[in-house]
Amino acid sequence: GNSVTQMEGPVTLSEEAFLTINCTYTATGYPSLFWYVQYPGEGLQLLLKATKADDKGSNKGFEATYRKETTSFHLEKGSVQVSDSAVYFCALPIYNQGGKLIFGQGTELSVKP
Amino acid sequence: DTEVTQTPKHLVMGMTNKKSLKCEQHMGHRAMYWYKQKAKKPPELMFVYSYEKLSINESVPSRFSPECPNSSLLNLHLHALQPEDSALYLCASSQGQGVRDEKLFFGSGTQLSVL
Numbered sequence: 001g002n003s004v005t006q007m008e009g010p011v012t013l014s015e016e017a018f019l020t021i022n023c024t025y026t027a028t029g030y031p032s033l034f035w036y037v038q039y040p041g042e043g044l045q046l047l048l049k050a051t052k053a054d055d056k057g058s059n060k061g062f063e064a065t066y067r068k069e070t071t072s073f074h075l076e077k078g079s080v081q082v083s084d085s086a087v088y089f090c091a092l093p094i095y096n097q098g099g100k101l102i103f104g105q106g107t108e109l110s111v112k113p
Numbered sequence: 114d115t116e117v118t119q120t121p122k123h124l125v126m127g128m129t130n131k132k133s134l135k136c137e138q139h140m141g142h143r144a145m146y147w148y149k150q151k152a153k154k155p156p157e158l159m160f161v162y163s164y165e166k167l168s169i170n171e172s173v174p175s176r177f178s179p180e181c182p183n184s185s186l187l188n189l190h191l192h193a194l195q196p197e198d199s200a201l202y203l204c205a206s207s208q209g210q211g212v213r214d215e216k217l218f219f220g221s222g223t224q225l226s227v228l
Contacts, residue, residue, distance in 0.1 A: 032214040034214075041221070042221050042222075043117070043203050043205075043219030043220050043221045043222050044156065044203070044205075044217075044219040045219065046216050046217070049214055049216070051214045089155055089156075093214070093215065099144055099146065099161065099207045099209070099215050099217060100158055100161065100169060101156075101158070101217065103155035103156060104155065105154070105155060106153070106154070106155050108153070
């Protein structure tokens with residue numbers, strides 16, 4: 001079946017450090033892949049997406065490349081800020097199921113000044 | 114307007130109470146969703162409405178009753194809840210076109226406590 005495995009946190013970094021959050025997936029076919037972010041006290045927001053192999057999604061300095069050969073979609077940022085402190089979810093939409101998303105377990109990121 | 118508005122933000126209810134959660138969007142989206150999120154866990158899908166018809170019910174107990182009065186509104190009626198139902202309830206919407214990279218817009222949620 002379809003599943004998403006995500007690196008668990010919490011992750012604590014100093015400001016300007018490099019960030020990687022690992023995400024791998026199992027799915028039939030060639031799904032789109034998403035990263036959603038949840039800031040404290042808020043709902044989820046789409047951070048970036050990729051719709052086919054070798055696509056790179058990017059937004060707010062974050063990047064993730066859709067790697068079909070390793071079934072991965074790792075999130076990276078070169079220099080994190082305190083304002084990036086949040087929970088990050090990798091997500092896999094299930095085709096033909098009305099926008100249903102399968103989420104990874106979430107990774108809590110805390111960035112210290 | 115790219116907002117999904119949920120009310121109330123916080124709700125405390127007893128196990129014998131009846132209450133409702135409300136969700137509203139004015140983006141012209143035709144799909145609306147209820148998700149349940151326990152602390153430090155990912156959201157879990159409960160219901161999907163597509164074009165005002167219930168299209169997905171993820172085997173949710175009948176003490177949760179969704180309603181979609183029109184394309185902009187989504188309600189979740191609560192009755193005889195259990196303490197384990199305490200969670201953040203998130204509403205979301207999307208265009209409803211069924212495309213493979215359909216973006217969901219989430220509200221900030223209702224934090225529900227059942228005593």
